Amino acid sequence: xxNDLMIDELTYGAAMQKxxxxxxxxVLARVxxxxxxxxxxxxxxxxxxxxxxxxxxxxxxxxxNPQVIAAVREETEQLxxxxxAASLRTLIEIRDDPTTEKKDRIRCAxxxxxxxxxxxxxxxxxxxxxAEPTPEEYVKSIMQMTKELGFTPxxxxxxxxxxxxxxxxxxxxxxxxxxxSAEEQKEKAARDRENEQRRSRRKxxxxxxxxxxxxxxxxxxxxxxxxxxxxxNGGTVAxxxxxxxxxxxxxxxIL
Numbered sequence: 443x444x445n446d447l448m449i450d451e452l453t454y455g456a457a458m459q460k461x462x463x464x465x466x467x468x469v470l471a472r473v474x475x476x477x478x479x480x481x482x483x484x485x486x487x488x489x490x491x492x493x494x495x496x497x498x499x500x501x502x503x504x505x506x507n508p509q510v511i512a513a514v515r516e517e518t519e520q521l522x523x524x525x526x527a528a529s530l531r532t533l534i535e536i537r538d539d540p541t542t543e544k545k546d547r548i549r550c551a552x553x554x555x556x557x558x559x560x561x562x563x564x565x566x567x568x569x570x571x572x573a574e575p576t577p578e579e580y581v582k583s584i585m586q587m588t589k590e591l592g593f594t595p596x597x598x599x600x601x602x603x604x605x606x607x608x609x610x611x612x613x614x615x616x617x618x619x620x621x622x623s624a625e626e627q628k629e630k631a632a633r634d635r636e637n638e639q640r641r642s643r644r645k646x647x648x649x650x651x652x653x654x655x656x657x658x659x660x661x662x663x664x665x666x667x668x669x670x671x672x673x674x675n676g677g678t679v680a681x682x683x684x685x686x687x688x689x690x691x692x693x694x695x696i697l
Contacts, residue, residue, distance in 0.1 A: 457512040
């Protein structure tokens with residue numbers, strides 16, 4: 443192969459100037475002639491004997507050399523600039539040649555317009571037909587979905603509200619309430635009383651809350667003194683029902 447593709451060193455870019463002569467020839471063969479790695483190495487004179495195996499190895503190493511890679515990119519940009527203008531001139535010549543078939547002239551004119559930014563515009567119209575469900579269909583759809591999710595009829599009724607009356611559902615009587623024992627009633631009363639006390643405290647101002655805490659502590663102190671005196675006098679704390687009827691205010695949520 444003859445390396446007749448020579449470029450004046452003054453026209454080389456910064457990346458090409460960092461290479462030796464054979465590396466430059468390799469880059470020129472790759473970019474300007476489109477040679478493979480092996481053929482470019484042979485064209486650059488790396489293996490005078492023409493051993494293809496050696497040329498393949500050399501071509502591979504050159505292709506992965508960072509300096510050669512940078513030079514290839516540099517020359518590719520130069521090729522794009524040079525050949526791009528020449529290609530545009532060719533399109534113009536074909537477009538303006540009256541002896542060329544009309545379809546080819548039109549194709550060249552279209553290519554020129556595309557590269558000038560006048561791209562063909564297309565318009566797409568999308569029609570979406572969506573029928574709105576009726577209220578009955580809406581309710582039935584929700585009923586089916588909530589049924590699959592395990593909702594009870596009571597939960598479905600609470601979710602749908604007034605719309606529920608227009609749907610079909612199975613009436614389920616409420617579960618009978620179990621009567622609480624005396625001990626359970628006592629515990630429930632204590633919980634209700636405690637919740638009521640907490641709600642009342644939330645409405646107090648800081649000064650009112652401080653006064654309430656002081657009063658509760660004083661009351662508890664008096665009660666403990668009374669129990670102590672009863673025990674010292676040989677009596678027992680027999681007044682448990684009275685004490686339980688007036689329990690101390692639980693301040694655990696604010697202390």
